[in-house]
Amino acid sequence: xxxxxxxxxxxxxxxxxxxxxxxxxxxxxxxxxxxxxxxxxxxxxxxxxxxxxxxxxxxxxxxxxxxxxxxxxxxxxxxxxxxxxxxxxxxxxxxxxxxxxxxxxxxxxxxxxxxxxxxxxxxxxxxxxxxxxxxxxxxxxxxxxxxxxxxxxxxxxxxxxxxxxxxxxxxxxxxxxxxxxxxxxxxxxxxxxxxxxxxxxxxxxxxxxxxxxxxxxxxxxxxxxxxxxxxxxxxxxxxxxxxxxxxxxxxxxxxxxxxxxxxxxxxxxxxxxxxxxxxxxxxxxxxxxxxxxxxxxxxxxxxxxxxxxxxxxxxxxxxxxxxxxxxxxxxxxxxxxxxxxxxxxxxxxxxxxxxxxxxxxxxxxxxxxxxxxxxxxxxxxxxxxxxxxxxxxxxxxxxxxxxxxxxxxxxxxxxxxxxxxxxxxxxxxxxxxxxxxxxxxxxxxxxxxxxxxxxxxxxxxxxxxxxxxxxxxxxxxxxxxxxxxxxxxxxxxxxxxxxxxxxxxxxxxxxxxxxxxxxxxxxxxxxxxxxxxxxxxxxxxxxxxxxxxxxxxxxxxxxxxxxxxxxxxxxxxxxxxxxxxxxxxxxxxxxxxxxxxxxxxxxxxxxxxxxxxxxxxxxxxxxxxxxxxxxxxxxxxxxxxxxxxxxxxxxxxxxxxx
Numbered sequence: 001x002x003x004x005x006x007x008x009x010x011x012x013x014x015x016x017x018x019x020x021x022x023x024x025x026x027x028x029x030x031x032x033x034x035x036x037x038x039x040x041x042x043x044x045x046x047x048x049x050x051x052x053x054x055x056x057x058x059x060x061x062x063x064x065x066x067x068x069x070x071x072x073x074x075x076x077x078x079x080x081x082x083x084x085x086x087x088x089x090x091x092x093x094x095x096x097x098x099x100x101x102x103x104x105x106x107x108x109x110x111x112x113x114x115x116x117x118x119x120x121x122x123x124x125x126x127x128x129x130x131x132x133x134x135x136x137x138x139x140x141x142x143x144x145x146x147x148x149x150x151x152x153x154x155x156x157x158x159x160x161x162x163x164x165x166x167x168x169x170x171x172x173x174x175x176x177x178x179x180x181x182x183x184x185x186x187x188x189x190x191x192x193x194x195x196x197x198x199x200x201x202x203x204x205x206x207x208x209x210x211x212x213x214x215x216x217x218x219x220x221x222x223x224x225x226x227x228x229x230x231x232x233x234x235x236x237x238x239x240x241x242x243x244x245x246x247x248x249x250x251x252x253x254x255x256x257x258x259x260x261x262x263x264x265x266x267x268x269x270x271x272x273x274x275x276x277x278x279x280x281x282x283x284x285x286x287x288x289x290x291x292x293x294x295x296x297x298x299x300x301x302x303x304x305x306x307x308x309x310x311x312x313x314x315x316x317x318x319x320x321x322x323x324x325x326x327x328x329x330x331x332x333x334x335x336x337x338x339x340x341x342x343x344x345x346x347x348x349x350x351x352x353x354x355x356x357x358x359x360x361x362x363x364x365x366x367x368x369x370x371x372x373x374x375x376x377x378x379x380x381x382x383x384x385x386x387x388x389x390x391x392x393x394x395x396x397x398x399x400x401x402x403x404x405x406x407x408x409x410x411x412x413x414x415x416x417x418x419x420x421x422x423x424x425x426x427x428x429x430x431x432x433x434x435x436x437x438x439x440x441x442x443x444x445x446x447x448x449x450x451x452x453x454x455x456x457x458x459x460x461x462x463x464x465x466x467x468x469x470x471x472x473x474x475x476x477x478x479x480x481x482x483x484x485x486x487x488x489x490x491x492x493x494x495x496x497x498x499x500x501x502x503x504x505x506x507x508x509x510x511x512x513x514x515x516x517x518x519x520x521x522x523x524x525x526x527x528x529x530x531x532x533x534x535x536x537x538x539x540x541x542x543x544x545x546x547x548x549x550x551x552x553x554x555x556x557x558x559x560x561x562x563x564x565x566x567x568x569x570x571x572x573x574x575x576x577x578x579x580x581x582x583x584x585x586x587x588x589x590x591x592x593x594x595x596x597x598x599x600x601x602x603x604x605x606x607x608x609x610x611x612x613x614x615x616x617x618x619x620x621x622x623x624x625x626x627x628x629x630x631x632x633x634x635x636x637x638x639x640x641x642x643x644x645x646x647x648x649x650x651x652x653x654x655x656x657x658x
Contacts, residue, residue, distance in 0.1 A: 041248055048243065121147075136362070413497060449493075462633070482570070508546050542566045601626055
């Protein structure tokens with residue numbers, strides 16, 4: 001292996017050696033502990049240390065790096081205390097996830113490291129968001145993100161590269177091409193000669209670097225980072241290396257030909273570089289032994305600190321509390337001036353006033369800039385706030401959700417418009433696995449609102465009419481808001497944007513231009529988890545939300561003989577179940593109406609909770625009413641049969657007659 005010193009001084013050359021040696025020695029110790037059952041799993045980066053160390057040393061301490069399983073050298077190069085790393089791997093309280101996640105699945109703002117999740121791809125889009133925040137603030141910084149050659153087959157990889165290229169984001173995409181995705185060789189992973197060639201399709205620069213040569217890695221990445229800071233743009237780097245151990249230790253390496261293993265063993269980044277330093281008389285054997293002794297002592301002393309920690313104590317109230325970042329609701333009263341406006345206008349007005357309130361609130365979505373969005377919510381916004389804050393996105397929901405997460409990590413707020421709630425399935429993974437879990441895992445907020453135009457009754461068919469809130473009410477860590485009136489929509493949207501937790505904000509398309517209400521002209525907020533009692537009566541309780549609220553009130557307006565408590569839930573997570581209990585205890589009868597299909601929906605959970613907590617107050621079986629168990633059809637007659645309005649009227653009469 002040939003090394004070119006260039007203008008690097010002796011101290012830098014020795015620092016790079018020590019920086020590679022430390023993670024190697026830690027890994028060797030961890031493999032012993034794994035066999036002893038003192039850690040549960042290990043993903044080895046032995047043979048790949050030059051990449052982690054070289055890239056991290058080329059970055060500035062304030063620049064974010066997003067590593068993967070085999071990048072221990074990133075963590076050690078950033079100076080993370082070893083006892084905390086060891087506690088993390090043992091599931092102890094002093095670990096970065098307090099026992100809630102394992103291995104390298106964590107981040108730390110203190111060291112500007114954002115760890116990956118097992119789904120791999122979303123972190124590439126997160127890097128885009130982090131870099132976007134730096135670019136908007138005119139900070140000359142680079143964001144480096146790692147992935148393996150296997151994950152380059154994921155859609156998130158291609159989405160993230162495209163977004164970075166279109167927006168000219170200063171992201172260094174680092175592919176560690178180590179030969180195998182678990183047991184699948186590269187020839188079965190992709191059919192191009194080099195992964196770096198994929199950059200051409202996205203209008204990006206690319207480089208191929210010997211990932212086992214520490215001086216080549218450091219020098220070329222240092223040069224690239226300096227160039228990117230000067231002229232922001234993304235660059236794709238393919239590091240050619242090899243994974244010398246199994247995907248994780250239990251996998252083994254029996255599927256790797258012996259000849260290939262021996263070939264790469266000769267290219268070991270540490271032994272070769274050590275031999276070079278000795279040959280050049282830059283270090284002596286005695287100095288190497290002193291260095292190894294020092295690292296061994298550091299490892300052992302920090303291991304003892306981790307061993308001495310007691311097992312993590314489970315405090316149920318703490319576990320539940322830390323699913324969400326603490327948010328202290330600040331009530332803002334409205335002024336006395338009101339205007340009668342549509343729901344669509346109230347949402348637009350609320351969003352505009354939040355953009356005025358937060359200078360670093362960014363709106364992301366397809367066609368939202370000059371076009372104003374397909375529902376014209378953001379019409380005129382670019383003229384007022386500029387295209388840097390009202391950003392048209394490519395059609396890539398997953399990468400944009402991830403980018404919104406990156407904006408949040410880097411201290412900004414993000415509102416993403418999902419053009420139709422149906423399309424959220426293309427961005428489902430980062431919502432339920434990244435945004436929802438990030439605070440519980442390592443205490444990081446997800447200051448993201450995803451606006452969800454939803455609902456049927458408009459003849460839009462199976463792919464533009466779903467009301468899919470139940471996909472998200474099931475997921476701890478998400479908040480779900482579903483207003484039915486212009487007044488509620490504006491106030492709840494303001495609170496959603498204030499809240500540092502991820503919020504799915506459902507907006508029924510059928511209500512956009514059909515429902516009017518008196519709405520204060522100035523900024524105001526409404527609390528989450530507080531249902532609205534629309535009318536009072538003692539014959540029964542009707543619990544509903546969204547467009548179904550209008551169905552109920554319209555029917556009762558024509559049926560004056562029926563007096564009922566009508567409860568508009570407004571938010572589904574958090575859920576004001578106490579308001580339901582209070583009403584049921586008064587009326588003794590409960591009907592729950594939802595537009596969503598019935599099985600597995602919010603009505604089922606409310607019914608179960610009422611049975612568990614208010615059974616003795618019930619005078620009739622609970623009625624649940626929802627849409628037909630089919631996809632939403634297009635033709636008017638079929639859609640009318642699908643929606644539950646007529647079934648609601650029938651169920652209402654049945655429960656009253658019981």
